[in-house]
Amino acid sequence: MAARLSSRREKFRGLSPxxxxxxxxxxxxxxxxxxxxxxxxxxxxxNALDATETHxxxxxxxxxxxxxxxxxxxxxxxxNGIGIPPTEIPIVFGRVFYGSKYQLRQTxxxxxxxxxxxxxxxxxxxxKPLKVVSTQNKSKYEYEFEIQIDIAHNMPIIKNMAxxxxxxxxxxxxxxxxxxxxxxxxRKIESYLERTAMIAPYATIVLEELDSKKxxxxxxxxxxxxxxxxxxxxxxxxxxxxxxxIRRSKKSLTLMKFLMENFDGVGKKTAExxxxxxxxxxxTKLSKLTLQDIEILVRKMKxxxxxxxxxxxxxxxxxxxxxxxxxxxxxxxSYVTAVTRPPSSFGGNPFIVEVALAYGGNVxxxxxxxxxxxxxxxPLLYDEGADVSRKVISxxxxxxxxxxxxxxxxxxxxxxxTKIPFKGVGKEAIAEVPEVEKxxxxxxxxxxxxxxxxLSKLEKLYEVKRRKTIIGKYIPEVSRALAYVxxxxxxxxxxxxxxxxxxxxxxxxxxxxxxx
Amino acid sequence: MSPRRRRKSQSAAPSEEEVLRILExxxxxxxEQILKNRYPTLEIPVRTLSNTIWDKKRxxxxxxxxxxxxxxxxxxxxxxxxxxxxxxxxxxxxxxxGDYPTIRDLYYTGxxxxxYVDEMGRRRSEETWNDQRESNAVIQDIEVATGxxxxxxxxxxxxxxxxxxxxxxxxxxxxxxxxxxxxxAYAVPPNVxxxxxxxxxxxxxxxxxxxxxxxxxxxxEFWRKHNCVLITGKGQPDRSTRRITRRLWxxxxxxxxxxxxxxxxxxxxxxxxxSGSISLSYESERLATPEARFLGVTVTDITEYKIPxxxxxxxxxxxxxxxxxxxxxxxxxxxxxxxxxxxxxxxxKEKVEIEALxxxxxxxxxxxxxxxxxxxxxxxx
Numbered sequence: 001m002a003a004r005l006s007s008r009r010e011k012f013r014g015l016s017p018x019x020x021x022x023x024x025x026x027x028x029x030x031x032x033x034x035x036x037x038x039x040x041x042x043x044x045x046x047n048a049l050d051a052t053e054t055h056x057x058x059x060x061x062x063x064x065x066x067x068x069x070x071x072x073x074x075x076x077x078x079x080n081g082i083g084i085p086p087t088e089i090p091i092v093f094g095r096v097f098y099g100s101k102y103q104l105r106q107t108x109x110x111x112x113x114x115x116x117x118x119x120x121x122x123x124x125x126x127x128k129p130l131k132v133v134s135t136q137n138k139s140k141y142e143y144e145f146e147i148q149i150d151i152a153h154n155m156p157i158i159k160n161m162a163x164x165x166x167x168x169x170x171x172x173x174x175x176x177x178x179x180x181x182x183x184x185x186x187r188k189i190e191s192y193l194e195r196t197a198m199i200a201p202y203a204t205i206v207l208e209e210l211d212s213k214k215x216x217x218x219x220x221x222x223x224x225x226x227x228x229x230x231x232x233x234x235x236x237x238x239x240x241x242x243x244x245x246i247r248r249s250k251k252s253l254t255l256m257k258f259l260m261e262n263f264d265g266v267g268k269k270t271a272e273x274x275x276x277x278x279x280x281x282x283x284t285k286l287s288k289l290t291l292q293d294i295e296i297l298v299r300k301m302k303x304x305x306x307x308x309x310x311x312x313x314x315x316x317x318x319x320x321x322x323x324x325x326x327x328x329x330x331x332x333x334s335y336v337t338a339v340t341r342p343p344s345s346f347g348g349n350p351f352i353v354e355v356a357l358a359y360g361g362n363v364x365x366x367x368x369x370x371x372x373x374x375x376x377x378x379p380l381l382y383d384e385g386a387d388v389s390r391k392v393i394s395x396x397x398x399x400x401x402x403x404x405x406x407x408x409x410x411x412x413x414x415x416x417x418t419k420i421p422f423k424g425v426g427k428e429a430i431a432e433v434p435e436v437e438k439x440x441x442x443x444x445x446x447x448x449x450x451x452x453x454x455l456s457k458l459e460k461l462y463e464v465k466r467r468k469t470i471i472g473k474y475i476p477e478v479s480r481a482l483a484y485v486x487x488x489x490x491x492x493x494x495x496x497x498x499x500x501x502x503x504x505x506x507x508x509x510x511x512x513x514x515x516x
Numbered sequence: 517m518s519p520r521r522r523r524k525s526q527s528a529a530p531s532e533e534e535v536l537r538i539l540e541x542x543x544x545x546x547x548e549q550i551l552k553n554r555y556p557t558l559e560i561p562v563r564t565l566s567n568t569i570w571d572k573k574r575x576x577x578x579x580x581x582x583x584x585x586x587x588x589x590x591x592x593x594x595x596x597x598x599x600x601x602x603x604x605x606x607x608x609x610x611x612x613x614g615d616y617p618t619i620r621d622l623y624y625t626g627x628x629x630x631x632y633v634d635e636m637g638r639r640r641s642e643e644t645w646n647d648q649r650e651s652n653a654v655i656q657d658i659e660v661a662t663g664x665x666x667x668x669x670x671x672x673x674x675x676x677x678x679x680x681x682x683x684x685x686x687x688x689x690x691x692x693x694x695x696x697x698x699x700x701a702y703a704v705p706p707n708v709x710x711x712x713x714x715x716x717x718x719x720x721x722x723x724x725x726x727x728x729x730x731x732x733x734x735x736x737e738f739w740r741k742h743n744c745v746l747i748t749g750k751g752q753p754d755r756s757t758r759r760i761t762r763r764l765w766x767x768x769x770x771x772x773x774x775x776x777x778x779x780x781x782x783x784x785x786x787x788x789x790x791s792g793s794i795s796l797s798y799e800s801e802r803l804a805t806p807e808a809r810f811l812g813v814t815v816t817d818i819t820e821y822k823i824p825x826x827x828x829x830x831x832x833x834x835x836x837x838x839x840x841x842x843x844x845x846x847x848x849x850x851x852x853x854x855x856x857x858x859x860x861x862x863x864x865k866e867k868v869e870i871e872a873l874x875x876x877x878x879x880x881x882x883x884x885x886x887x888x889x890x891x892x893x894x895x896x897x
Contacts, residue, residue, distance in 0.1 A: 466635050469632065469633075470591050471589060471594050472632070473642075474588070474597070474598040474630070476630075477601075477602055477630060478597065478601055478602075481601040482550070482556075482605070483547075484605045484609070485539070485540060485604060486543055496550050496553070497588075500550075500553060500555065504589060
């Protein structure tokens with residue numbers, strides 16, 4: 001994505017970035033009023049989460065949506081994040097620009113571009129300015145801005161600004177009026193927030209609509225450790241990135257030093273071996289490199305097989321325990337298990353696959369497993385049929401795990417990576433990268449094996465309970481018949497048989513069995 | 517002619533008191549198991565083909581030694597256990613109160629609904645038995661387990677056998693002369709063992725498959741002219757027809773001749789009189805007549821008696837299949853004559869009815885065929 005956008009920018013040199021993005025809004029998911037409203041909420045909520053969980057704050061997010069006249073919709077998203085310094089507020093919301101990407105870590109959004117798209121889209125469709133209120137922990141004040149974007153010059157226009165004593169400790173409130181079809185987008189938005197609550201059990205999320213309020217209270221006070229920042233792996237670098245790195249480096253740097261400083265897992269020896277293999281002199285100065293040299297260098301970096309594996313420190317999986325809590329909170333199943341795989345990589349990009357499996361309880365009956373997909377903790381709601389998770393799930397013969405469809409089975413897949421291998425520009429489906437596919441299958445099968453063990457146990461318990469019913473229901477009949485034949489009191493025989501049955505059930509080790 | 521001397525029966529029926537005592541003792545053994553905190557368990561001889569044995573010496577089918585243990589605490593057997601003791605209690609009641617219910621009476625008496633709460637907490641119900649097959653099956657279980665026939669237990673069934681001849685029986689205090697019934701015949705009652713056979717003045721027993729032939733022979737008074745006892749079971753014989761046939765053979769030493777159609781079904785009917793049926797092999801000792809002789813119509817009779825072509829029927833595939841099955845039965849297998857007959861039947865694929873003998877005139881059967889075959893010992897066994 002980064003490379004594609006960057007190279008396009010060159011072609012559209014005549015346009016301002018704001019103009020470019022508006023003209024290509026479908027790339028960012030603003031293709032129609034339904035998608036646009038959904039995307040707006042998504043961008044604002046993801047920003048709110050990034051402002052909280054990444055900084056060790058338990059998220060408290062309020063979303064307020066009111067449909068207005070003429071397909072206009074009022075949207076307000078409030079968080080308890082770190083807040084934004086007043087000097088940066090206009091730039092953050094009112095100027096489309098490219099963030100530096102020399103450092104790398106797993107984030108929900110890339111560049112923070114999405115939120116600017118939302119602002120831009122609102123401004124174009126309704127002409128109403130954006131309102132932001134923000135305060136930081138250390139500040140005594142809160143700052144309120146009304147901002148619009150000067151599209152042609154890609155500059156924020158501050159319509160209004162106010163400073164006052166703060167009314168909340170820290171956080172940001174964003175309000176905008178945008179065009180959107182609330183009726184049609186409503187279900188998607190609700191399900192997006194529900195799924196966000198599932199992947200982030202430590203977050204409290206409130207959705208206030210015109211006529212209803214839905215609150216997901218946090219079920220955990222544990223935050224997953226935030227990702228550390230790391231360097232790119234040489235295999236995962238592209239031409240544009242390397243060119244930018246070289247531009248920012250001292251020209252007197254040797255090629256060997258350049259590799260060691262800028263890339264993950266590259267020491268002196270590795271750099272030397274690679275450069276020799278690739279036909280470069282390790283001592284070559286950066287200033288001597290031609291564009292052609294750089295192209296060869298990048299190609300060889302991708303081809304080289306002896307790099308060290310990428311370090312996964314840049315990743316932040318949710319973890320088995322939190323994932324289970326999140327699934328329980330939303331699906332309330334009778335059984336849940338989670339698997340977090342060890343880190344792996346594709347093409348120099350580290351990734352981790354996490355899977356949760358929920359069975360029974362409130363999980364709806366369905367002819368195939370119900371799938372909940374996440375990438376870097378973002379719920380993926382569209383294009384499920386094209387997603388690698390669906391492909392893996394469909395390829396599994398569930399009967400070997402004792403699952404008979406229709407079954408109350410739900411599967412949650414979470415892929416975290418510094419580069420999610422999305423299929424196409426919609427960023428809603430993950431491509432069939434063999435490494436990812438393999439990890440998914442291992443994780444899903446492991447979870448399925450645990451489910452099978454659980455179901456076998458349940459079956460056995462159920463069997464014993466059934467035994468008690470079957471024998472128990474005939475006791476009165478048998479007692480009556482034999483008591484008549486033997487001239488005895490039937491109560492004596494019934495009591496004997498009942499006691500024998502209770503004892504028999506007890507030796508089978510079951511007292512209470514949960515309903516299947 | 518002097519009456520036949522009576523021999524001692526090997527298969528005499530137990531008295532009513534004895535029957536009740538056996539049934540009560542059987543039930544009591546289950547009650548005692550429960551009182552001793554043991555899982556009540558029935559032992560019932562298995563009534564399947566695999567446990568049916570051909571007793572070569574006695575020439576009857578008998579039940580093998582295999583027994584099934586039916587524990588009330590076995591989930592798969594609990595219902596059948598309940599059904600068995602339920603049926604036992606109904607039969608014991610009938611014996612204690614001197615009632616004679618039919619098997620259908622027993623079915624209705626025991627049929628009722630059991631209400632219970634299942635393992636999922638749902639209120640449910642089920643019938644003690646759903647159809648008469650189920651109640652009949654437990655009656656058979658009780659028969660094999662106690663060694664009592666249902667007739668001994670006072671259980672009635674549709675009896676369809678008929679008998680006529682120089683025989684005097686005593687039933688309920690009345691002497692009945694079976695040679696003084698005019699055009700009618702005596703209907704064999706369900707419990708033949710309650711009859712006393714007082715006097716038999718005959719040379720042999722002729723069992724005919726078909727009622728119509730029986731009526732014809734009776735109307736001609738064939739039995740008087742040839743000094744025999746005439747019996748029919750109207751097709752597949754019931755237990756009482758087989759029992760009275762056996763008693764005449766066992767107690768009075770009369771040879772028994774069986775006359776059926778020349779087809780697989782006729783042959784099998786003969787085999788039931790002679791050796792017993794597979795499903796009721798436990799009764800063979802009382803019901804089978806191991807020395808019964810097959811008088812005809814044989815497959816070779818078709819050519820020997822020059823039966824006209826228009827009386828010959830083409831055998832169906834089912835006839836042939838049945839004949840092939842018969843070839844595998846031990847009592848057919850050990851008879852050279854039968855192997856020859858059955859193989860010929862399979863080869864020629866032709867069958868005839870008894871009535872085919874009328875091709876030589878209506879009197880041919882009674883005046884020529886039957887007397888000639890007996891006199892010339894042209895039966896097969």
